Amino acid sequence: MPPTDISFEAALDERVEHMLDACTRCGKCVEACPSVKPAGIADARPEDIIGGIIDLLRGGEGPEASRIWAASCMLSGECIRACDEGVNPRFLLAMARVAIAKSENELPQRRHQGVEKYRDLGRDVSVLSRLQLDGEVLERLGQKSASVTAPAETPDFVFYTGCNVLKTPHIALLALDIMDAIGISYQVMGGPSHCCGVMQLRPGDVEMSGRMGANTAEKLSQSKSGQVISWCPSCYVQFTETTLPTIERQRGARPFEMTPFMRFLDGRLAQLRPHLRQPVKMRVALHRHPGISGGVEAAVAILQAIPGIELVDLKQPAVGLQSFNLGVLPAFKRELQLGELAAASDAGVDALVTVYHSEHRELCAHERDWPFRIVNILELVGESMGLQQQDRYKQLKIMQDADLIISECSDLIAQHALDAGKARDVVVKAMLGDQPLPLKSGARPIELTPNS
Template identity: 50%
Template sequence: MSVPGFATALQDRTNDLLDRCTRCGACFDICPMTGPAGIADAPAGATVGGVLGLLSGGATTPAAERWAATCSGSGTCIPACPEGINPRFMLSLAKLALARRADDETRRARGHAAFRAMSRGVQVLSRIQMGPQELARFSRDEAEGPAPEVVFYTGCNLLKTPHIGLLCFDILERMGVDYKVMGGPGDCCGVLQFRTGDLEGSERIADRTAARFGRFKASRVLSWCPTCQVQMSENLLPGRWNQEVDGTRYEMEAFVAFLDRHMDRLRLHLVHPVQKRVGLHEHPGIAGVGAAAERILRAVPGLEFVDLAQPKVGWMCNTLQPLPQYKADIHQALLEAAAAAGVTTLAGVYHACHREICSHQRDWPFEVVNFLELVGESMGISHEDHFKRLKMLQDVDAIVADVADLVALHGLNGAEVRTVVMEALLSEQPLALRGPASREPSPSSHGDQR
């Protein structure tokens, strides 16, 4: 039995959604994005009806299109639906319908351009931060020998902040977890093509990755990236991969949730006190991850956890990109809350958030880290955050000079390195830094939204 086609499976799921949705509006009423999007006063039922119109090819409304375009994937709507529908998936389908208004050639070209830009950014930024030995740790393992306990799936853009991935590997090894690694652009989840409406390209890329997961015969795939988690487990696999037939017997689980679930194994290695006052920047899109990160931090000896009481929206900061001023305001409020709370450390969970916020360490009286750096500190594990160090230089010439040895070692093109530094490192700054060295956000920031 073959795997059903992606477009066919999506249409079947769309038809089911259209049959079951009662247009009660509960998902719209609870959505945290309607206010920032300027549609909070729109009638809930009619707006949901407009979304269904997008899915069925019928009539829609401006508010429905705006709602779909600004959905950040927070997931607060999912438990609110009395019919058991996943409204986040409904809005993903609506975004897809908007993207598919373009012709086939345009959709393919946009998907290809987004993938090419992402791949170039990953290749260059990873290599100007790591030597060959560290870089090799991110290479895809071969699916041979006994099944590992887990497959660790880096996704693509984690390699832009490699210290986070290296910490993940070291923590798993210290806990005695047998794991294999997959990731990088060659193991993409296909989300960039999905967002541009290129279903054929998305299916081809994601199916190849899903099949590779299965070859390891591990029961669990640990995802780092929440975008990959949603794309694979919410958009791609449901309704398509029959585990009784194709052998893909695995579940996807967020890495942070896995650590929390194995707290008994992790806690044994949290032995060094970390005398820091820590606030956490979190997102609710992958259910339970924020609470898991908090529990892990509270288990670190000596660490004082501070609840910054900030809004929790999206699954990473870059899902707020359709509302750039709102995102800048969110970042400003977060930094101000951290300063007012007197924290020594502002810790984030995800890689994309870290890329956007880390350089603010230059201007505020606290460090900005990924929370795994604190876990690693308690375990006696550390990896330098070269991304933050380079970004805080805020000068392309200084950065290029700093990484010249690695550029030569990897045989990179100097002009391409300079372009990537500008487009994929310095320009990813939603909230401008303070002082004369700050730079305004670039219109091209977050082009791949990963």
């Protein structure tokens, strides 16, 4: 496609219209969606629900069931796999939410909402990472001069962390350790200074989302291979389904291609296997989210490559892009998490293994109350390779005491010149408050209905 002079928003609108023309309103996407039943719209005709989404995207009101479906999307991706017409219903639902946001608020208010969310994210990521890491390690993760200084030699890949994994930095550090061990040349980029634009898209500020995404895309395009290895699934979906295809429509080409880290590592198992020397004799279950195609399968293959690992299937539902995205149906999310913890206990596993950072944040403190560990998959890979990074986030969160956490981190608070009172506020809200399923001890009763 030849480059054009149209704006990001106009190019995005053209992509939406092209998909709407291709959609046959068959309803297969609705039938496949795991959000429909817990959202309470299972009695509506699937054809009417998708028809209402099309109506919303063409300026109409759409029926209530369609609005509920759009708001309840967990980004599971089942709808994409169900479509025979090459349409991406997950993308259309994101655009329907944008259309609803535009109808409810004028641009200044939408922009203000995006700015506030972006500032909150930046504050939480900055404080929680600095409560765990010194300046040298932050720089390794691209959060100081390394984020703006070009390497002496162009790397083979850019490793894009996204933002929120920096709250649980041991995961990102293990990813770097593993790449170092197998000889991958990379530059790390990420954090709020490399925003994917999703924080602006959600409240409906498409212009700012496109500006932020395009700015970050320019930074990420500096590698020999033209490949970006991504960690964050939200960033991956934002770039591959919204930003990059729209830039391609504007300019005639994409600045890079993006591969999720699990799939990247799975594709290099031949390089990885010789480094998996130490048996890890554990019976484990994998916490699964299917939103990125091939992601669960890659994680399974990686676990099975670790000598000594016995992988147990808990036969629990696997939905959503990552745990964060299930937050649109809170009671359903709590029910799934409680069911999985109970199933893991009944199965007698040694560990429940997370892949992404959001479920690790939400589940890790449950280790205190259940007879198994909560670990990230890269911890097990690292253990077999002789690599280790301390899960300081879990250690702190299990304390369940904001004052004690601040006291434990006093040296790093001083080193980074943080305001202890403001840091405590972040701990209360963004660490201890990030607990969808309450812990057993001293918690309010668990309520599994309704979805609120």
